[in-house]
Amino acid sequence: MPEIFCFDLFASCTLLTWFAYWKPDFKDDSPVFFFFPLYFALMTAFVALAFISQRDSIDSASLQQMQRLAQKQRLKPWLVMSAVLVSIVFEEHYLMFPTLMTLLILRFALASCLQPAKLEKK
Known part of the structure; x- marks a missing residue:
């Protein structure tokens, strides 16, 4: 399964889990349930248009820096995903989930x- 598909699947499932877990504790017309999914969709669209669609024009020095950043232990995908899952439980820190999803x-x-x-390396 491609890594990119795993990110999409995880983000979608986490958003649905967040909605189901937090919905009983808030009013039906609470702005958090309208604005965060909208923010999530707009942020993903912006990232896709501004960064991912421009990946062919990345110079080799920037590409090497990005590869070093991707290899750092603090930015491993499983670590970020674990933090996102844990943030769902902390309802009193309601900005933790959107920040970690970003x-x-x-x-x-x-x-x-x-x-x-x-x-290209293969």
């Missing part, structure tokens, strides 16, 4: 931009 979207952009580089 970090996950940025990590997705990094993985997507490095995808062609991995294919």
